[in-house]
Amino acid sequence: MSSSGADWGDGYVTDTAYLPGYYHHQSPLHLNLACLLGGVTGLAITPESSLSYLELGCGCGFGALALAASNPNWQVTGIDFSPAHIAAARDLAAETGIVNAQFIEGDLADFADCDSAKTLPEADVITLHGLWSWVSDPVRAGIVRLIGRKLRPGGIAYISYNALPGWQQAIGMQRLVREAGQRGAGRSDRQVEAGIEVVRGLVEAGAQQLSAFPLVHTLLEHVDRGQLSYLAHEYMNAAWRPCFHADVVRDMAAAKLDWVASAELLENFTPLMLGEQARAVATRFEDPVMRELIKDMCASRCLRRDVFVRGARRLSPGERDAALGEVTLGLLRSEDRFTWEMDVPAGRAAIERGFFGPIVAALAEGPRQVRDLLALPDLLRRDNPGELVGVLVGTNQAMPLLAPPHEPDAAVRRFNSAAARCFVRSDNLNTGMALASSGSGAPLPCPMLDLFVAARLEQRERPDSAGWANLLGSIQSAAEQQRLADFIDRLIAERTPLWRQLGCLSAAALSV
Ligand SMILES: C[S@@+](CC[C@H](N)C(=O)[O-])C[C@H]1O[C@@H](n2cnc3c(N)ncnc32)[C@H](O)[C@@H]1O
Known part of the structure; x- marks a missing residue:
């Protein structure tokens, strides 16, 4: 709600601008990889091909513009209902001379039905980060209508949201922050600060519904780091409501979307998510939605990053491995800074040096294709491109590339x-x-x-x-x-x- 009293945001925070940020899960190359790990066909993205990318609730457009600057062949569109966000995105585009990105001011509750939507190109990829569980049912319905009309058959959608049951214990905390904050005066960032002070006081008093929950302590750390506008958008919205994966899957079915994978790549490897006993329960079910619910029950996943395809086409294991073999990887840290362990819900796992050692050494020389990496001498195994890509990219130590990069233009x-x-x-x-x-x-x-x-x-x-x-x-x-x-x-x-x-x-x- 705006502190001026004009609630054009229908309960969404509109008086405090959101912060810029980049989320690599929204990159089409990353999403393509998630599709392959999920065993379905991705997009054919080549250095020459064009790609139409649409971001809903794009904020001040930093992520969309970074993608546009890196891919002059792509057409990037961002939609947001905040004129301050759209103005900031357009200013940055103008200042940097980016001509392959446009930013449209529109309310997603009814954007799908308006003339601007009709003239938008069909999208290959639609992403929404930090939007779904923060907006009202009519806005969610509008998002589904827009995706149904604008995502091309075979296109990829990415949706992140606060997930249940991970958020279950902290639902009271959000309510407390908002109720207490609203009783204070001023802008939403001031209100959230006031609301969080009440949480802090009650944590110190040993409040049973706060003190024991990790999310409460994460919240207090965010305040200590001064991230008030982030917190205002996270906690002060009227329609804030975390969701079960199964419900999001059902909602997206109206746009003919199939859930295919998590954009947190390690989450696609069941042995990393579930211990042996839980795995035995999960294997009773073929249905991926049921398996995801079991993973959500066993891990403390608070933010889900789901990848959907509009008409998923299954790959055989051979086709999947061949497609993964074509992926080019770039290392994101020097070899001596590589981390050989990873923390996963099933425990702490070692990254096997016998397999990954020569691969990391080769990547330290420069980007390489997965099939070349699997042909390196002295590898323990050669038949597992999914593990190679999943572990390196999933631990944020490598990223998928379109081709070997060149001198910046x-x-x-x-x-x-x-x-x-x-x-x-x-x-x-x-x-x-x-x-x-x-x-x-x-x-x-x-x-x-x-x-x-x-x-x-x-x-x-x-x-x-x-x-x-x-x-x-x-x-x-x-x-x-x-x-x-x-x-x-x-x-x-x-x-x-x-x-x-x-x-x-x-x-x-x-x-x-
Ligand atoms: C939490 S922010 C996330 C921004 C960006 N995606 C990011 O992660 O940095 C949510 C964004 O959605 C926009 N938004 C909220 N409700 C909307 C609606 N009904 N129509 C269009 N945009 C909306 C807000 O203005 C805000 O920029």
């Missing part, structure tokens, strides 16, 4: 510089952002601080960690600034080869 360089100029602040250096990249088909996820450093280097500034730390941390103590300067030094040493390899940073930027 002008649009990519302009986008990265403008994003740094618009968004970097001393209090948001850890926010998850991305560097646009040339040739790879997908931006490189990174913290805000990377955006700052990469943009400075691209502008041919000499590395100056002390000066940059001073610029970013002028209100911090000398010791904190020194820590930041040391961190920037490490970042430059470790990340610049990667930025270069993945098409985010010019060779000339490193020769200053």
